[in-house]
Amino acid sequence: MLVVAAMVAGLAGPVGPASAWAGAGGSSSGEETLPERPTPVERLVDEARHLAADSPRVELEEMGRTAEGDPLLLLSITAEANRPRLASRPARMETIIDPRRPRGERDAAIEASLAAVWVVGSVHGDEASGSDAALLLARHLASDGSERTREILSRSVVLIELCANPSGRRRFLQHLRSFTFSAPDADPEAVEHRQMWPGGRTNHWFFDLNRDWALLTQQETRARVAAWLRWRPQVVIDLHEMGSRSSYFFPPSAEPMNPLLPSSLGTWLEDFGRANARAFDREGLDYYVGEDFDLFYPGYGDSWPSLNGAVGMTYEQGTSRGIEMRTPTGVRRYEDAVRGHFTAALATCRHAAARGPELLRYQAAFFDQAMEEAGRRDEREYLIDGAVHPAEARRLATLLAAQGIEVWRIEKPLRVKVSEEDGGGAREHRFSPGSFRIPLRQPAYPLLESLLRRELPIDEDFLEEERTRRDEGLPLRFYDVTSWSLALSHGLTLYRSRRELSGLGRRLEEAGSFAVSAAEPLVSGSGTAPGLEVGAAAAVDTAAAHAAYGYLIPYRDSACPAALAFLWKKGVRVHTARETFHQGGIDYPAGSLVVKRRAQDEDLPLDAVMAEAAARTGARVHPTGGAWTDEGPSLGSNRVVLLKPPRVAVAVGPPLNPSSVGAVLWLLREETGLEATAVPFERLGRMHLREWDVIVLADMRAGDRRLPEHLRQWVELGGTLVAEAGAVKMLTGVEDWLHASLVEDLGGGEEDAQGDSLSAKGSSPSASEPQNRRSMREPGMRPERTPGAILRLELAKHHFLNFSAGPDAHALVLSDRLLQAGDGDVVAASYDAFSPRVAGFVWPEMEEALAGRAWSLSESHGQGKVVLFAEETAFRGSWPVTERMLLNAVLWGPSLGR
Numbered sequence: 001m002l003v004v005a006a007m008v009a010g011l012a013g014p015v016g017p018a019s020a021w022a023g024a025g026g027s028s029s030g031e032e033t034l035p036e037r038p039t040p041v042e043r044l045v046d047e048a049r050h051l052a053a054d055s056p057r058v059e060l061e062e063m064g065r066t067a068e069g070d071p072l073l074l075l076s077i078t079a080e081a082n083r084p085r086l087a088s089r090p091a092r093m094e095t096i097i098d099p100r101r102p103r104g105e106r107d108a109a110i111e112a113s114l115a116a117v118w119v120v121g122s123v124h125g126d127e128a129s130g131s132d133a134a135l136l137l138a139r140h141l142a143s144d145g146s147e148r149t150r151e152i153l154s155r156s157v158v159l160i161e162l163c164a165n166p167s168g169r170r171r172f173l174q175h176l177r178s179f180t181f182s183a184p185d186a187d188p189e190a191v192e193h194r195q196m197w198p199g200g201r202t203n204h205w206f207f208d209l210n211r212d213w214a215l216l217t218q219q220e221t222r223a224r225v226a227a228w229l230r231w232r233p234q235v236v237i238d239l240h241e242m243g244s245r246s247s248y249f250f251p252p253s254a255e256p257m258n259p260l261l262p263s264s265l266g267t268w269l270e271d272f273g274r275a276n277a278r279a280f281d282r283e284g285l286d287y288y289v290g291e292d293f294d295l296f297y298p299g300y301g302d303s304w305p306s307l308n309g310a311v312g313m314t315y316e317q318g319t320s321r322g323i324e325m326r327t328p329t330g331v332r333r334y335e336d337a338v339r340g341h342f343t344a345a346l347a348t349c350r351h352a353a354a355r356g357p358e359l360l361r362y363q364a365a366f367f368d369q370a371m372e373e374a375g376r377r378d379e380r381e382y383l384i385d386g387a388v389h390p391a392e393a394r395r396l397a398t399l400l401a402a403q404g405i406e407v408w409r410i411e412k413p414l415r416v417k418v419s420e421e422d423g424g425g426a427r428e429h430r431f432s433p434g435s436f437r438i439p440l441r442q443p444a445y446p447l448l449e450s451l452l453r454r455e456l457p458i459d460e461d462f463l464e465e466e467r468t469r470r471d472e473g474l475p476l477r478f479y480d481v482t483s484w485s486l487a488l489s490h491g492l493t494l495y496r497s498r499r500e501l502s503g504l505g506r507r508l509e510e511a512g513s514f515a516v517s518a519a520e521p522l523v524s525g526s527g528t529a530p531g532l533e534v535g536a537a538a539a540v541d542t543a544a545a546h547a548a549y550g551y552l553i554p555y556r557d558s559a560c561p562a563a564l565a566f567l568w569k570k571g572v573r574v575h576t577a578r579e580t581f582h583q584g585g586i587d588y589p590a591g592s593l594v595v596k597r598r599a600q601d602e603d604l605p606l607d608a609v610m611a612e613a614a615a616r617t618g619a620r621v622h623p624t625g626g627a628w629t630d631e632g633p634s635l636g637s638n639r640v641v642l643l644k645p646p647r648v649a650v651a652v653g654p655p656l657n658p659s660s661v662g663a664v665l666w667l668l669r670e671e672t673g674l675e676a677t678a679v680p681f682e683r684l685g686r687m688h689l690r691e692w693d694v695i696v697l698a699d700m701r702a703g704d705r706r707l708p709e710h711l712r713q714w715v716e717l718g719g720t721l722v723a724e725a726g727a728v729k730m731l732t733g734v735e736d737w738l739h740a741s742l743v744e745d746l747g748g749g750e751e752d753a754q755g756d757s758l759s760a761k762g763s764s765p766s767a768s769e770p771q772n773r774r775s776m777r778e779p780g781m782r783p784e785r786t787p788g789a790i791l792r793l794e795l796a797k798h799h800f801l802n803f804s805a806g807p808d809a810h811a812l813v814l815s816d817r818l819l820q821a822g823d824g825d826v827v828a829a830s831y832d833a834f835s836p837r838v839a840g841f842v843w844p845e846m847e848e849a850l851a852g853r854a855w856s857l858s859e860s861h862g863q864g865k866v867v868l869f870a871e872e873t874a875f876r877g878s879w880p881v882t883e884r885m886l887l888n889a890v891l892w893g894p895s896l897g898r
Contacts, residue, residue: 034335034342037323038128039135040173041070041166047135048073048162055142056080057153063161064223067204070166072223076231077141078157079150082114086157089113093232096364097309097443099371106364115356116233117349118159118310120301123209123238125168126200129317129334130239133341134160140346148350155353159231164220165203172200176322184323186331188244193321198658205670206662207877210238211297211480213304214451216399217666217877228305229404234359235272235352236312238301239341241319244327247286248340249316250276253302254294254477255462260446261295261306262369268311268362272351279347285340292316296458297480298450307447308404309366311359315344367443374445382452383418383495384487386410386434389804391557391618392490392880397436399486400451401508405444408505410435418495421454429495436508437501452494454485454790455839463841470784470843481788481812483840484878488790488810491881547597547623549635551610552583554620555591555804558671558880561887563619564593565673568645570609573599576892578639579798581632586622591803591892594635599642617673646693646720646894648676656681660699660725663874667883668696668890676890689714693894696886699872700726707734716862722889724869728819731866739822739859740868746781746849756821756830756854781845783816789840792832793855800896801828801856801867801888809881810838811855811871816846819854819870828856829885856885858893867893 039047052060057080063072076086092109095101121134138160141149152158163169172195179192187193198206203218212221242249251269273289280287293314295303305312317340319325324333352359386393401407414431431437438448450456466476487494553563555576567574575594580587600606614621627635634640648668652661661678668676676696679687684695685708695711707730715721723731732741793809795802802809809829821827833852842850858867873879873886 034136034338035132036333036335038169038173038176038334039132041163041170044131044135044163045071045073048075048138051075051138051142058138058142059083061227063227064219066167066220068167068170070163070170072164072166072220073162074227075138075160075162076157077138077153077160078114079153082154082157085112085114090230090232096360097232097367099368099443110357110360110364113360115156115235115352115359116159116231117156117235117237117352118228118231118233118305119161119345120164120236120238121160121162122169123164123301124201124240125165125170125203126172126195126321127239127241127317127319128169128172129241129319129337129341131163131169132334132338133239133345134162136338136342137345137349138162140342141349152349152353155356156349158349159233161224164224165209167204168200168202170200171198175200180323186324186326188325188327192323193325197654197656198652198661202658202662205666206658207666208659210240210301211299211876213301214299214403214447214484215876215878216402222402225403228308232308232310232363233305234310234356234363235348236302236305236310237345237348238312238314239345240314240316241321241337242292242316244319244321244325244332246316246318247288248280248318248344249288249292249314250344251293251302251313252290253314254290254292254479256459257295258298258303258307258450259456259459260450261303262366264362264365265306265311268359269313271355272311272313272348275351276344276347279343283339283343285343292479294477294479296456296482297484298447299484300480304447307450308444309363311362313348315341317341366446370443370445371441374440374442377440378498379496380440380500381497382438382440382448383416383429383431383497384436384438384492385429385431385495386436387432388493388807389491389557389880390434390620391559392492393434393436394618395558395880396486396490396492397508400438400448403444403447405448406439406442407508408437408439408501409508410437410505414501414504416495416497416499416501418497421494421496426498437497437505439500439502441500451484451486454488454494455483458482458841476787478787478841481814481840483788483790483812483838485790485839486878488838489812489879489881491805491809493808546625547607547610548625549627550597550599550606550624551595552586552588552622552624553593553595554586554588554622555593556589556620557804558884558887559617559619560591560593560804561884561891562617562672563613563621564643564891565675566613566617567593567595567609569673569675570613571601571604572606572609574643575599575635575640576643576895577633577635578641578800578896579632581629581635583624583629584622588632589804590798591800591888594640596635641895643892643895644693646890647691648674648694648696648890649679649692650676650696650698651681651684652678653680653682655701656697657699657701657726659876660872660874663872663877664696664698664886666877667874667886671877671883672887674891684708685710689719690717692719694720694722694890696890697721697723697727697731699724700730707731707737712737715864715866718863720865720867720889720894722867722869722886722893724886725815725817725872728817728868728870731868737861738866738868739825740854740857741820741822743783743818743820743849743853746783746845756819756827756852756857783818783849784843784846785816786813786842786846786850787840789813789842790838791836791842791850792838793829794832796826796828799826799828799858800892801858801885803888803892804884805829805881811882812875812879813842813850813871814875815871817870818849819857819868821854821857822859825854825857825859827854828858830854858889865893 051058059076061074095109122130251273302312302314317337320332320334397407417426418429419426668674790810831850836851856869867889873882
């Protein structure tokens with residue numbers, strides 16, 4: 001059994017070996033106690049509660065709970081005399097950050113406020129030393145009687161998130177417990193250092209929480225951000241681990257920096273870096289700065305706070321990945337890793353306390369500058385039309401509001417002259433109720449602009465250096481995606497207005513959940529009177545009179561698949577229209593759901609079930625009195641097909657990418673409500689696969705990726721195999737099976753020149769021009785990875801994979817994969833043949849090679865089909881457009897043709 005170390009002798013009693021460190025701790029006893037082994041989650045929780053109970057300096061807040069039920073705890077530590085001031089802190093911080101308040105009020109609020117430092121412990125569960133260092137810091141601040149500690153607590157409040165990822169930490173510690181035998185093994189190849197799938201980095205759903213700050217898909221992040229916005233700290237440090245061959249990293253950060261961050265942030269990063277360096281130099285500890293860990297992507301634990309006016313910093317400690325590990329410079333022990341983080345965290349707290357008033361003034365100036373920059377813009381508002389993809393519009397608006405961004409819901413029809421980001425002249429557009437407007441002149445301008453602007457420029461000097469490094473065969477420094485536009489990922493057009501629309505609509509409140517508002521009208525009251533909407537509670541009485549034939553649900557957004565899954569659970573038989581139709585003044589896109597009353601069991605309370613489906617999922621439900629349509633197929637046509645509830649399996653385990661698997665499972669089970677089963681990949685060759693209608697293979701890592709022969713036979717007998725990203729490489733590598741292939745040579749040739757573009761299949765000679773250019777490249781050129789750029793898709797109009805994806809669809813490209821359609825394949829979506837790149841960085845040769853190339857396709861095999869997606873569809877739970885394409889493959893695919 002894994003032995004757990006006591007963090008500090010005394011309060012909770014020792015439970016294992018520990019070592020005394022008479023170093024920079026500065027405690028009243030002159031030493032701190034370093035743990036030799038990671039502390040379990042339950043013990044961290046107990047320690048936090050003991051501290052709050054035993055020390056008047058400490059208060060404990062439960063921010064929320066994880067999916068596994070663990071509490072997410074935040075300790076606030078300050079001098080007892082400061083406690084009365086903290087109750088009014090949220091109001092004072094709102095005054096400080098809002099330049100629209102009188103200057104005198106803001107100055108008074110700064111004078112009355114304490115600087116706050118937020119310490120994030122181990123957001124990656126297998127980077128365990130961050131939590132133990134955070135606990136050591138909490139114990140020190142709670143009990144130390146030295147003058148230096150009293151100065152920290154009198155001048156500031158320290159907020160400590162002991163364990164940001166309990167689920168991942170528990171998995172990691174279970175691995176150590178299982179594979180640490182009679183004594184720790186320092187060999188880097190020892191099994192205790194090599195975690196079994198999925199590892200402890202991610203949370204319960206296998207999401208990387210250090211990419212989720214701006215996306216808020218996970219419970220942990222939503223709880224943290226809600227608490228963060230109440231406290232509004234001035235400094236945030238995020239404690240991580242990196243490779244065992246590295247020493248310790250603290251800022252200044254690497255390039256590129258998000259251009260919406262002020263240059264003055266760089267001054268603060270160097271200031272804190274030098275303070276940390278002094279502490280490390282006193283201890284004789286190694287460190288480095290400036291080479292890694294940029295501040296470009298807005299979803300990190302340093303960049304998101306920085307875009308909110310704080311000084312956000314990532315601290316990275318060389319790992320022991322367990323109790324001890326041999327490195328080129330000697331054996332690194334767990335206590336060494338904790339020591340590094342504790343040294344940096346305590347130095348940061350001291351420096352922040354000493355510079356507290358200046359940090360508060362920096363934060364105020366940050367928002368002053370933000371409002372000034374917003375005021376220089378010609379545009380005054382962003383608007384989102386709530387009619388095209390209503391659920392996605394609500395989802396994005398709520399996501400922004402939950403981050404403290406001012407968002408207003410339009411309550412009445414509104415006509416505004418607007419322009420689009422693609423360019424073109426201004427034109428008048430009608431926004432229906434349920435649309436949203438976002439004023440640019442608000443304190444959160446840097447964050448909202450970072451999240452919504454189509455593209456942020458990357459420093460040209462950095463790009464030039466990357467080109468040089470590529471030519472010299474050196475590793476590239478792109479650390480994460482280079483584009484992330486939330487409007488594009490949600491399939492929404494971001495309209496711009498030069499008109500100020502103050503006072504129009506109702507402001508959305510900051511929220512910790514993404515539940516549909518109870519005030520949101522969900523069910524239409526009449527099949528012949530569009531626009532008359534009632535609340536879901538009245539759906540049965542009002543709608544049943546008009547529902548003699550049944551109900552219709554237009555497929556415009558992600559609420560429709562969720563409604564379909566819910567109806568299947570209730571035993572409802574559901575049809576789908578393969579083509580667009582029009583009835584009662586309402587357009588129903590292809591894929592819309594048709595629920596026929598006479599198709600149901602007699603004892604099914606259909607009207608009540610439909611009302612519940614609307615209330616639970618946010619789907620628009622319209623009653624219908626008959627099968628007659630004004631345009632398109634009648635509801636009794638053979639083009640209105642009965643959907644069979646599919647039995648779905650998602651492969652898990654090696655060699656699949658845990659984050660990709662987690663995103664797919666989260667989408668199917670958590671977001672859509674489908675009863676998908678997680679099945680070990682290694683079992684696919686031995687299971688009775690006829691129990692499943694659909695099997696999903698998410699992204700795969702390198703290694704042994706042989707296709708189980710049993711799986712191939714299952715497809716021939718009628719199964720639907722859905723594969724994306726790295727799984728496509730495995731499938732296309734199977735001999736004598738798929739027609740599709742991956743391009744391995746950018747040199748081109750006649751076969752490659754044809755491409756897969758939907759346009760290229762037409763009669764226009766110019767349509768194939770982008771492909772013809774490829775034949776002029778030199779043979780032997782390998783495809784190069786695209787570091788997260790957004791590319792425009794061209795969609796096959798009638799393919800079921802594209803239901804609800806239009807009119808504009810974009811995909812995130814993260815790889816070097818070039819998917820080539822083969823004979824008989826049906827290309828559902830391809831990259832735009834002429835100008836595919838919309839945002840982010842793409843090597844010019846790759847953009848040329850991607851133009852017109854297939855992004856998704858399907859091909860028939862016997863009675864079944866294989867559906868391929870070149871990239872991840874549910875990346876980080878942040879791409880509703882391509883998520884719906886995956887849902888189409890899983891929910892609609894087994895019942896429809898290829």
